[in-house]
Amino acid sequence: MHLRATGQHQVAPEVMRPIMEVENVDVYYGDFRAVSEVNLDFGLNEITALIGPSGCGKSTILRSLNRMNDLIEGARVEGEIRFHGENIYGKDVDPIEVRRRIGMVFQKPNPFPKSIYDNIAYGPRVTGMKVQSMDDLVEDSLTRAALWDEVKDKLKQSALGLSGGQQQRLCIARAISVRPDVILMDEPCASLDPIATMRIEDLMQELREHYTIVIVTHNMQQAARVADRTAFFTAQPSEGNGDRTGLLVEYGTTAQIFEDPQDKRTEDYISGRFG
Numbered sequence: 001m002h003l004r005a006t007g008q009h010q011v012a013p014e015v016m017r018p019i020m021e022v023e024n025v026d027v028y029y030g031d032f033r034a035v036s037e038v039n040l041d042f043g044l045n046e047i048t049a050l051i052g053p054s055g056c057g058k059s060t061i062l063r064s065l066n067r068m069n070d071l072i073e074g075a076r077v078e079g080e081i082r083f084h085g086e087n088i089y090g091k092d093v094d095p096i097e098v099r100r101r102i103g104m105v106f107q108k109p110n111p112f113p114k115s116i117y118d119n120i121a122y123g124p125r126v127t128g129m130k131v132q133s134m135d136d137l138v139e140d141s142l143t144r145a146a147l148w149d150e151v152k153d154k155l156k157q158s159a160l161g162l163s164g165g166q167q168q169r170l171c172i173a174r175a176i177s178v179r180p181d182v183i184l185m186d187e188p189c190a191s192l193d194p195i196a197t198m199r200i201e202d203l204m205q206e207l208r209e210h211y212t213i214v215i216v217t218h219n220m221q222q223a224a225r226v227a228d229r230t231a232f233f234t235a236q237p238s239e240g241n242g243d244r245t246g247l248l249v250e251y252g253t254t255a256q257i258f259e260d261p262q263d264k265r266t267e268d269y270i271s272g273r274f275g
Ligand SMILES: Nc1ncnc2c1ncn2[C@@H]1O[C@H](COP(=O)(O)OP(=O)(O)OP(=O)(O)O)[C@@H](O)[C@H]1O
Pocket: 029, 034, 052, 053, 054, 055, 056, 057, 058, 059, 060, 061, 072, 246
């Protein structure tokens, strides 16, 4: 039995307008090759889901998209990842600027132990962004993250007093505040209840009007609901030392991946026979 793809993906254009291109990418942790030869484009204003069994390298690839892996000792990316045509690993590229333009939201909401207002204002301040009115920027970011109405009367209160779902929307607002083009989400709903999860999924559909989203999810129904395109990864023993290396098996529109998978490994995974 296949999951039916039910989300906005049905309108995914056949011809993608790529904003990011991943070309022949291998990612290593020391000598260990965690993922191998990934080729993948991300379409402008699309939601792309990365799915696959545990350990296949989804988070590793996601972190390489905004040079977050730079912060992990021993991590190394080979190949090219282009953003608006420019290699983000190029010699003169500032990784801080890369992370501003390609923001990230993590599995566990991680607001700063500061006020709601300061959580949003922090990024623009430390990056020296020119801001006409910080109040307006805070309101705009919280509105875009569908949180403004719930917090507008308590902006000076600690962000840690918010519910998990609100904290995650705050983290999305924080990512938005520095005006990124792309938002990477690493299992953003993993710690949330079904209602909070639904709010984030609805929010993602609103955000894709203005942003490109790449989401790692364990939840295939979620990929089927939200993503325009889906990439299925798996991990296979590599020759020699028995390590398992992640690889991209199949990439297509979400409808194609879930309803007409071309590779048996994809079919087995989405039909629950594996993983
Ligand atoms: N910081 C690290 N140092 C060394 N190895 C790592 C590190 N992070 C991940 N790995 C290894 O890289 C491989 C891919 O891990 P990764 O977390 O990217 O997979 P994943 O598909 O996101 O898994 P999960 O779904 O369980 O989160 C695994 O073998 C993992 O053990």
